């Protein structure tokens with residue numbers, strides 16, 4: 127099986143590359159030698175990621191699309207494949223939303239449930255539908271779907287999110303069995319909490335509302351979760367695992383879920 131390093135000019139597509147984990151994954155893959163297509167809805171933020179990639183001497187292609195929209199994804203991937211010369215060596219599906227927090231089933235709105243499923247499950251399904259045949263024809267490829275630990279165990283008030291990430295595991299495992307004979311791998315990286323801007327803002331707001339420090343909010347959070355290592359992820363923790371799966375170390379790993387959560391799911 128070829129690896130990323132064997133391909134003369136490896137090409138990656140990263141969804142959710144306008145912020146957080148997806149942005150940092152896109153930049154890391156460029157550091158590892160990939161030209162990178164960056165997909166999301168916010169063109170300005172994608173351009174900023176693309177600039178970082180170009181500064182590393184790699185090519186970048188900005189693809190503005192909503193992953194919930196079949197036609198938009200099809201159009202974006204047509205542009206991507208024209209730009210890449212028909213190649214796709216790595217696909218990282220990082221676009222995702224948490225959906226409503228705290229709404230129990232019975233109060234959860236159907237529209238919110240559908241939006242989470244469409245973003246976190248339909249989105250990866252659509253990109254995989256377009257790129258797996260390309261990878262199979264090439265005889266190599268790495269699909270890395272960003273799941274979450276809420277897809278490994280239920281969590282009250284997070285039913286839509288947990289359902290979407292749980293289903294993503296089924297999609298990924300099934301695809302892994304289908305494409306393995308063509309040298310293509312498909313895996314899930316399942317992070318626990320990641321200290322992205324969105325999460326830091328939430329912790330800061332909670333600290334202000336309760337009149338305590340952010341450190342205290344975080345401290346309580348890691349204890350409530352029973353987190354062995356007592357620290358949430360930085361994006362770099364998740365990025366390192368994605369890099370591993372995309373690189374030589376991931377050559378013979380497929381259909382797996384790698385939990386990166388500081389030791390909650392133990």
Ligand SMILES: NC(=O)c1ccc[n+]([C@@H]2O[C@H](COP(=O)([O-])OP(=O)(O)OC[C@H]3O[C@@H](n4cnc5c(N)ncnc54)[C@H](OP(=O)(O)O)[C@@H]3O)[C@@H](O)[C@H]2O)c1
Pocket residue numbers: 141142143144145146147148165166167168169171191192193194219220221222223224245272273274275316317318319320321322323324325
């Ligand atoms: N943060 C955490 O604690 C945590 C924990 C476990 C798992 N995760 C998972 O990790 C992944 C990245 O999350 P994050 O927290 O690092 O990211 P984030 O900063 O919240 O960014 C989410 C990304 O998803 C994109 N996105 C959302 N809806 C989209 C849509 N409909 N179409 C296209 N792109 C869309 C956003 O881009 P646009 O706004 O430009 O569309 C953005 O780039 C997600 O799958 C998330 O579920 C996160």
